[in-house]
Amino acid sequence: MTASTKRSINQVGVIGLGKVGELVAGLLTDSGFKVSGYDASPRPGLRFETAELDVSDAAALREALRGVDAVVSCLPYDRNIEVAEAAAAVGCHYFDLTEDVPTTQRVIELAAQTPGVAFVPQCGLAPGLIGIVGASLAKGFDEIRSIELKVGALPQNPTGLLGYAFNWSAEGVVNEYLNDCEVLRSGRRQMVPAMEEKERVVIGGIELEAALTSGGLGTMCQTYEGRVQRLDYKTLRYPGHFDQMHFLFDELGLRECRDEVGRILVKAKPPVNDDIVYLHAAVEGIKNGQPFRENHVRGYLPVEIPDGQGEVRSWRAISWTTASAAVAVVELVAEGALPQEGFVRQEDITLDDLHATQAGRRFADYGKIA
Template sequence: MSRIINQVAVFGLGKVGELVAVLLEESGFKVVGHDAAPREGLGIETRAVDVSDAEALRESLRGFDAVVSCLPFHLNIDVAEAASAASTHYFDLTEDVPTTNRVIELAGTSGETVFAPQCGLAPGLIGIVGASIAATFEEIRSIELKVGALPQNPTGLLGYAVNWSAEGVVNEYLNDCEVVRSGRRQMVPAMSETERVVIGGIELEASLTSGGLGTMCETYDGRVQRLDYKTMRYPGHFEQMRFLFEELNLRDRRDLVGQILVDAKPPVNDDIVYLHAAVEGVKNGQPFRENHVRGYKPIEIAGTTWRAISWTTAASIVAVVELVADGRLPQHGFIRQEDIVMTEVFGTIAGARFETLGRV
C-alpha cells in the first residue's frame, strides 16, 4: 500500500531534530531539514528558514506531505498555522498546553490534514503506554505516569543535567498541572505531592509537573478516580528547586532560572531516561496493579552515539509519523496520544527499539 506521507520537512536541527531526520530516512521517507541557518555535514539536504516570516514559512512547506517541528514550543504555533494553510500534515513535540489548544483548533478546520502534537516522551510515549495498559482492564481506578530524564552519575544537590530544553523544564516546574482526582478534572500546583520511587534499586523522587498528560485528563474525566503525571528526579532535587523559585524570589524570572540551570548543570552524554506507568483496577475479574518500567540509555544509531533523551524522543515522534503514513492511524484531524496503541508503536521501524531495549 502506498504511503500518504513520503516527503517530510523537519524544522529545528538541534540534537533531537537532527536525529529525527536520520530516523525518518531510516524509515523510508525523503527528508529535508530546516533551521535558522543552513547546516553542513548532516547527510541530508538542509535549508535556511525564518519561522517568524509567515509567507516564507508557508513557501518552505511547498511540496512536502508533512512537517515535523522540533523547535522550541513558542515557535510551534507559527509552524502549525503554516501547515494548515499549506494542507501539510503536522507533528510536534510540545508539552505546552496553549500551543496544543491552538493545534486542536487548526485540526478542526483543516479538512484532510493530520495534526499530531505532543509526540515526545511526556506527553507522548508515556501516555501511549499508560492508555494501552488501561485498555486491558475491565475497571480502571488509577493511572499514574512518570518520566525522568537524568544523568546516570549525578553530582551536587540538584543531581541533574540540562539535557532537554531549560525553558521547558522551568515551565513544567511552575505551571499548574491538570490531574483527575476523585473522578474529576482539576488544576493543582506543580512540584507538589512528592513521592518516593525505586527503579532497579535506584531511589528517585517524583513530583507533579505540568503538560505531561496532554489531553488525557479530558479523555479519562469521569472514567478514573485518579490520573496524574509526575517528573522523576534524584532525592532532594525538588526541595532545591523550591528554594530557587520561592526563597530567592525567582518565580517570575524564568529566563534567568533557565540560564542558571544550564550554567550550573550542563548536558552530559551518560544520561538515562526512566519510564514508569502504573494502572490499578480490575483485570480478569480481580483487583490488580500493572507496571511498565523501563530505563533507556544512550545507543548507537547510524554510526553515532545518541543520548537517551535524544533517541527516545526522536523515535517516539518518528513512530507516529510512520503509523500515519502507513494508514494505521487516522488520515486527518487531531490525533490524541492516548488513542495510539503501544504495540503498534513498537512495531514501527523507529519504535522497535522500545520493545527490545530498556529492561530494568
C-alpha cells in the same frame, strides 16, 4: 511497509535541527521518507537536504511547507504555533514534540478548521510515549481506579544537590515546574500546583523522587474524565531535587524570572552524554475480575545508531527516545494506522502498533529493568 508509494506521506520537513531534530530527520530517512531539514543556521554535510529558514518569516515558512506532505516541528515550544498555522494554510500534516498546553489548544483549533490534514502534537516522551504506554495498559482493565505516569531524564552519575543535567530545553523544564498541572481527582479534572505530592520511587535499586509537573498528560485528563478516579503525571528526579527548586523559585522569589533562571540552571548543570531516561507507568483497577496493579518500567541508556554514511554515532537517551517516538507516530499516520485528518491523541495509539514501526521497535528491544 517499505514501499513509500503506498504511504500517504512521502516527503517530510523537519524544522529545527538541534539535539533531537537532527536525529528525527535521520530516523525518518532510515524509515524511507524523503526529508528536507530546516534550521536557522546552515547545517551542511548531513545525509538529507537542508536549508536555512527563519520561522518568523511567514511567507518563507509556508513556501517551505508547500514542498512536503508533513512537517515535524522540533523547535522550542513557543515557536510551534507558527509552524502549525503554516501547515494548516498549505494543507500538510503536522507533528510536534511540545508539552505546552496553550500550543496544543491552538493545534486542536486548527485541526477542527482544516479538513484532510492530521494534526498530531505531543509526540515526544511526556506527553507522548508515556501516554501511549499508560493507555495501552489501561485497555486491559475492566475498571480503572488510577493511572500513574512518570518520566525522568537524568544523568547516570549525578553530582551536587540538584543531581541533574539540562539535556532538554531549560525553558521547557522551568515551565513544567511552575505551570499548574491538570489531573483527575475523584474522576474530575482539576488544576493543582506543580512540584507537589512528592513520593518515593525505586527503579532497579535506584532511589528517586517524583512530583507533579505540568504538560505531561497531554489530553489524557479530558479523555479519561469520569472513567478513571485518579490520573496524574509526575517527573522523576534524584532525592532532594524538588526541595532545591522550591528554594530557588520560592525563597529566592524567582518565579517571575523564568528566562533568567533557565540560563542560570544550564550554566550550573550543563548537558552530559551519560544520561538515562526512566519511564514508569502503572495502572490499578479490576482486571479479569480481580484487583490488580500493572507496571511498565524502563530505563533507557544512550545507544549507537548508524548514520547512513558508514559511521556509527552515539546518541543520548533523551535524544533517541524522543526522536524514535516522534518518527514512529509519523510512520503510523503515513501507513494509515492512524487517522489521516483531524486531531490525533497520543492515547489513541497502541504500544503494539508503535513497536511494529521501524523507529518504535527500539522501545520493544531496549530498556528493560532486570
